[in-house]
Amino acid sequence: MAPGGAGDTPEVALSGPSMTSRKSVTGGGKRDEELILPINSSLSVTLSQDQLKTTTTAAISTDFTEDRIWLNGREEDVGQPRLQACLREIRRLARKRRGAGDGDSPPLSLSYKVHVASVNNFPTAAGLASSAAGYACLAYALARVYRVEGDLSEVARRGSGSACRSLYGGFVEWQMGEQADGKDSIARQLAPEGHWPQLRVLVLVVSAERKPTGSTVGMQTSVETSALLKFRAESVVPARMREMARCIQDRDFQRFAQLTMKDSNQFHATCLDTFPPISYLNDTSRRIIQLVHAFNAYCGQTKVAYTFDAGPNAVVFTLEDTVAEFVAAVKHSFPPAANGDRFLKGLPVTPVPLSDELKAALAGDPTPGGVQYVIVTQVGPGPQVLDDPHAHLLGSDGLPKQAS
Amino acid sequence: MAPGGAGDTPEVALSGPSMTSRKSVTGGGKRDEELILPINSSLSVTLSQDQLKTTTTAAISTDFTEDRIWLNGREEDVGQPRLQACLREIRRLARKRRGAGDGDSPPLSLSYKVHVASVNNFPTAAGLASSAAGYACLAYALARVYRVEGDLSEVARRGSGSACRSLYGGFVEWQMGEQADGKDSIARQLAPEGHWPQLRVLVLVVSAERKPTGSTVGMQTSVETSALLKFRAESVVPARMREMARCIQDRDFQRFAQLTMKDSNQFHATCLDTFPPISYLNDTSRRIIQLVHAFNAYCGQTKVAYTFDAGPNAVVFTLEDTVAEFVAAVKHSFPPAANGDRFLKGLPVTPVPLSDELKAALAGDPTPGGVQYVIVTQVGPGPQVLDDPHAHLLGSDGLPKQAS
Structure with a gap:
């Protein structure tokens, strides 16, 4: 060739x-x-x-x-x-x-x-x-x-x-x-990729549209205009980086999950503090955030975490033994549209029924089609030839x- | 009696x-x-x-x-x-x-x-x-x-x-x-109320629903969990208060408007930095924010400002001579639903046509019914017997x- x-x-x-x-x-x-x-x-x-x-x-x-x-x-x-x-x-x-x-x-x-x-x-x-x-x-x-x-x-x-x-x-x-x-x-x-084999990653695809603000342009405006971003970079992130490294080393899921959510929220806070403000999250992103907190509150511990990049899609971290129940909660809150059979992509998930107690705990009315599909995946290697x-x-x- | x-x-x-x-x-x-x-x-x-x-x-x-x-x-x-x-x-x-x-x-x-x-x-x-x-x-x-x-x-x-x-x-x-x-x-x-007679205030009512988080509960969680809120209170607000007082004294609309928007955004940024995060703004609020920035960019100066309290409704500040054109822009971006005749409440607004250039400048597709109605008002007095x-x-x- x-x-x-x-x-x-x-x-x-x-x-x-x-x-x-x-x-x-x-x-x-x-x-x-x-x-x-x-x-x-x-x-x-x-x-x-x-x-x-x-x-x-x-x-x-x-x-x-x-x-x-x-x-x-x-x-x-x-x-x-x-x-x-x-x-x-x-x-x-x-x-x-x-x-x-x-x-x-x-x-x-x-x-x-x-x-x-x-x-x-x-x-x-x-x-x-x-x-x-x-x-x-x-x-x-x-x-x-x-x-x-x-x-x-x-x-x-x-x-x-x-x-x-x-x-x-x-x-x-x-x-x-x-x-x-x-x-x-x-x-x-x-x-390395095999360090935490129980960790699972779910990508909740909210929108396949191109985002209105590219992350590069947005970031530059943030650095120039957001006082909160400067404070965050200097006074919050260094300690969080150290603690996050420790959580990963110790496979401490609860603390890893809480830090991940807090840091995602704070990143998006600095986007909003940018002038003009940048909003990557939309109403569906916010419904996912509520869903995760409601799920954790129901479980009495932090079993799931979300993080958002420069767009509305959620990336959710959880452990292997929680995937099936959380996926059932996502399906309940965002009933799949016509493509019901292709709603779940990636690693296989065994369907489980959702308890009435958990359904009641997931506040808010279901939003059909809010999540287009979910990719179930895990930690992987670097570039491969x-x-x-x-x-x-x-x-x-x-x-x-x-x-x- | x-x-x-x-x-x-x-x-x-x-x-x-x-x-x-x-x-x-x-x-x-x-x-x-x-x-x-x-x-x-x-x-x-x-x-x-x-x-x-x-x-x-x-x-x-x-x-x-x-x-x-x-x-x-x-x-x-x-x-x-x-x-x-x-x-x-x-x-x-x-x-x-x-x-x-x-x-x-x-x-x-x-x-x-x-x-x-x-x-x-x-x-x-x-x-x-x-x-x-x-x-x-x-x-x-x-x-x-x-x-x-x-x-x-x-x-x-x-x-x-x-x-x-x-x-x-x-x-x-x-x-x-x-x-x-x-x-x-x-x-x-x-x-006093008569200090800036040209100032107008438009309340864009997005939702009459009760907000999911009361502002009192939300605020308390913010104080306890948001590092950005503490920084804002100590390092950003004092200087802004002094400058805002000067803007009002001098009736400096442009600077008043920019500070108002930045402060609203920063307040909502600290809500998002709260754990669990608080979101008072919804997708319609964000469309209003985009509309205001697009309107100002088209005008080549800051003629309109938004601010949001603990809810999705926008409060918009502008001067008397800009009200009619901005209201036309709001009607274009949020075409009134059935209640077209009751879309505008409060002070009378003379309808004006929207130029094609401004229409083109207002990015995004119109969202019918996104704004329920607009209350046009102005600065007023304290309690009256x-x-x-x-x-x-x-x-x-x-x-x-x-x-x-």
Whole structure:
């Protein structure tokens, strides 16, 4: 499947890693918009690729006359600044490596143009961290074709800040760093994907519409206008990061869950304190929040937690033994519309009846169709190389394969 | 209209002051829930009684065997703690005054029971400050029957903190005070009702439903759980109070409007930072926020401001010359349902056509019925005594008159 495949192609590299979506459990704004440096450290959980993934193929060839990119089958402008920053950074690292005189590597022309194709199996830009997964996968694929090794945090970060976390599986911290050049603003794995096998993640998809405010624009306005965001970054997040790391280490679900909810709420509070204000949550998001608190109150302990990114979809954390009952509560509060049989995606869930007591405890009238569907998933690994050529997205001509 | 009217009634006093609703432009939580002392100073505008008012009648008589109260025609439990605190406080002041040996006043038995009737001409508990208006009016009426003079801040405050501001007309500050006993936590008029004659206030009624979280319970949880609320009270509000007072003094609408919106957003941000989180705003509230920002962006200056209390209804400030165009924009974004002829209440508004440019600038699809109706009003005076006996709510038997 070598692009061009002609004899005048001194170097062809191919890579098709899949990447995860991921879910922030703490989040914030940026201190440097150019270098994409955050105003606080943050923590996320990388999700299984069985349910949510980005697949990317990159190829370089002398036959290519220009850099080109296709997202979900449609060619996009390769000149967009963040994409250019990624390409510049990976080529810089490749040049640096060649300058270091690594005798093992074959000659590689850095002037070769690159073709990239990438697809998500979940809605783009609906607050499901599509850009984080996409740019992490891109950084990983580019590193393979340009034979760059070592930490790729900086490459991924230039595309989308949170993408650096998605370079690793399991529980990942993005250390904000202190240096002005951002060299110490890197991702680090806190615990591997197998660390907490009982943990489950449910994505409650509220809306597949594109969000009105992109998270990048929104974040920048927040940093400029919200006094609460500054206070949060300096005075609240550092202690929370330490405690969250401890909760993960100890698999302390109750405390993990409470911190996750509080931090999500506080993040959205700073969005509202932005001027003009930003609201990612809608009425359905708020009904989900009420549902989770009512469910926990009924249980007499914190068995479920929500967190929201830059969109109305909820990501819910719970343990394996609570999934079935919580899913029944979601179905009760948001009766599935016509697509009842496709309401649950991902890991299998055994249907259980909902007790009358729990039904009564879930305040409010049911909202049919409020939640479109639920993806049941778990913690997953970082980028994986796809060896099967059928999974690659570019054909031997270096162009996207026709949809089969 | 003396209750009982019998010769064994040594003292009968009647009073029927109307009171205003009012609109906070800065708000916050409480530092002492028993004394109702706030964690920050605040500022509000008292609205005209032509559109929004509470009417209250109080009477005392030896014929009355117990304290009783009727709200909007229905008898309520007179034993509720806040009502009892008001009654205790007014009787304490009356006793103190008699103890001071005021020879002018006729003898007055403090053991006489009181009957109170009160009605609002706007929905109760829907975030339109009904308890503020109600308790201010009650304090004023009780002061008349018990012949108490001087500042009634403490009496009103015991009923509902913000009620102390509603004791005055125009622009009113509630100084948080510093003393533990709350004696210096009082209301003060910053500017009288005639100070800024061009100012108009539009109440966009989104929902007449009772709010799920009462503002008192919500506030207390916020004080206990929100780190952002504490920061706001200590580090943001004091400077904003000073600047807001200056804006009002100078009639600087643009700055007044921006501060009002920022402060409303920050207040609701601290509600969201509460655990469990509190959301008074709903999707329609957020559409109104977007509408105001789009309108201002189209105008190239801040001509309209929103503020939200503990509910989804918007209170909009603007100047006289902008009312007609903004009302047209509201009608465009929220096409009135069946009650089209009663969509606008209060001050008359001349219909104007909306330019195609402005229509295009108002992003988003129209939401029919999202706003139930709009009350157009302006700044108004404090409590007024109603001399007309027909306006009094208690009959000569001391019981509520039959609805005529």
